[in-house]
Amino acid sequence: xxxxxxxxxxxxxxxxxxxxxxxxxSGKDLAAIIDEMYSSTNEECSLLSIAVRNSEGIYVVQMxxxxxxxxxxxxxxxxxAEGDVYSKGKYLSNEPVAYYDFxxxxxFAPGSQIPLDAVKAAxxxxxxxxxxxxxxxxxxxxxxxxxxxxxxxxxxxxxxxQAPSPDYSDPPF
Numbered sequence: 001x002x003x004x005x006x007x008x009x010x011x012x013x014x015x016x017x018x019x020x021x022x023x024x025x026s027g028k029d030l031a032a033i034i035d036e037m038y039s040s041t042n043e044e045c046s047l048l049s050i051a052v053r054n055s056e057g058i059y060v061v062q063m064x065x066x067x068x069x070x071x072x073x074x075x076x077x078x079x080x081a082e083g084d085v086y087s088k089g090k091y092l093s094n095e096p097v098a099y100y101d102f103x104x105x106x107x108f109a110p111g112s113q114i115p116l117d118a119v120k121a122a123x124x125x126x127x128x129x130x131x132x133x134x135x136x137x138x139x140x141x142x143x144x145x146x147x148x149x150x151x152x153x154x155x156x157x158x159x160x161x162q163a164p165s166p167d168y169s170d171p172p173f
Contacts, residue, residue: 005055007130013037013048015102021051027124034074034120037067047101050123052131061131065119066099066108074119075099075108078133085139087122089114096142109142 010021011033024030033048046068052061066075075097076087086109096107118137125134133139 005130007055007060008053008057009050009127009131010053011048011050013045013101014042015045024127027127030123030127031120034065034067034116034123038069038072038116040069043069044100044103046099047106049101050126052126061126063123063126064106064108065123066097066106067116067119068099072116073113074116075112076114076119076122076134076137077108077112078139080131080133083141085133086112086142087114087118088112088138088140096144107144109140112140112142 009024009030011024011030012018012021013033022029022033024033030050037046037048046066048065048067050063050065051059052063054060060080062079064077064079068074073089073091075089078085088109089111091111091113093110093113096110097112098105098107100106114137121136122134125136126132
């Protein structure tokens with residue numbers, strides 16, 4: 001019988017989690033963090049980062065989740081070696097969605113807001129699949145903005161060659 005690889009999850013959304021990350025024992029523990037964030041009044045910390053490490057301690061997946069107090073919507077960003085994808089919701093928008101990581105703005109793709117119940121289902125599935133991309137939500141690619149100094153019309157990046165490469169060497173928080 002083969003050895004089962006054990007994955008470790010670390011999560012954090014508050015400054016204290018940098019040195020003392022939350023170590024969930026189930027997907028329901030991750031969903032409970034989202035409920036806690038939804039009830040919080042701290043707008044400076046509305047981004048949850050979940051890092052998944054393999055048995056060798058190498059970070060293999062990261063999921064960022066944007067959740068605001070009293071707003072029953074959230075956004076997902078799934079980051080893996082094959083690329084980044086964002087949740088795709090039914091709430092159309094031309095503007096990216098901003099959440100805050102210790103006061104620093106983090107942008108999610110336009111139209112990426114999904115119901116909070118779907119966000120919680122996705123983090124449970126992330127845990128249950130050892131970091132696999134949840135299939136309970138739709139995904140979309142988005143490569144950010146091109147900041148154009150010539151005029152006021154910023155443009156979306158439209159090719160992967162323009163997108164910055166993710167750094168998988170350090171934990172996300």
